[in-house]
Amino acid sequence: MSDEKYYVTYNTIHNAVKRLSEKVLESGFDPDLIVAIGSGGFIPARIMKTFINRPIFAVGISYYGVDNRHLESPQKIQWIDEVEQKLTGKKILLIDEVDDTRATLSYCVKELLRHEPEEIAVLVIHNKKKKKDAEFPPEIKRYFPAKEIDDRWIKYPWDAEDIEDHDQCEKSMKEHNA
Ligand code: G4P
Ligand code: MG
Numbered sequence: 001m002s003d004e005k006y007y008v009t010y011n012t013i014h015n016a017v018k019r020l021s022e023k024v025l026e027s028g029f030d031p032d033l034i035v036a037i038g039s040g041g042f043i044p045a046r047i048m049k050t051f052i053n054r055p056i057f058a059v060g061i062s063y064y065g066v067d068n069r070h071l072e073s074p075q076k077i078q079w080i081d082e083v084e085q086k087l088t089g090k091k092i093l094l095i096d097e098v099d100d101t102r103a104t105l106s107y108c109v110k111e112l113l114r115h116e117p118e119e120i121a122v123l124v125i126h127n128k129k130k131k132k133d134a135e136f137p138p139e140i141k142r143y144f145p146a147k148e149i150d151d152r153w154i155k156y157p158w159d160a161e162d163i164e165d166h167d168q169c170e171k172s173m174k175e176h177n178a
Contacts, residue, residue, distance in 0.1 A: 001151045098154060
């Protein structure tokens, strides 16, 4: 992975989600509900609701332990047990911020598929172009990454302690690459 960090602002994410919402609908996929993978998928999912107004169900899945090392496999922190039956026969738009190793995403897809939804479409802000540790099952026919990027560490605005400084970093990065 390159050392150079990749900064994204709230506005960049908002615009990316707006463009993606148009793509989703143009593809003929009209979701019944949104599933957000927390915590990174929460804010993108909420922005999506502005453009595609559907209920959001939240799931928490972690692939990192307290020492910031990968667990053996992704683990559910929070799941939608009491409403699982609401997934059956439904079109689900699954949202996360980043497709990195794909381990969390594909685990989540497999768990959701157990409830026999009509279809699941996967939407992410960033897809890292790298070798993935897991693949999506063949049931996934629609995949919407807003942006394909090299294997760099992405700095999301919700992690920023100084948001003005964060926004300036995105600006400098863009000027540098212009
Ligand atoms: P994937 O299926 O989405 O590829 O996820 P993977 O299992 O590889 O693990 C993803 C975890 O690593 C997620 O955190 C994700 O947010 C974080 N991550 C991966 N690459 C980046 C990056 O470039 N920048 C940032 N900021 N985070 C990255 P998580 O443990 O699931 O929790 P959360 O942060 O979403 O709460
Ligand atoms: Mg995440």
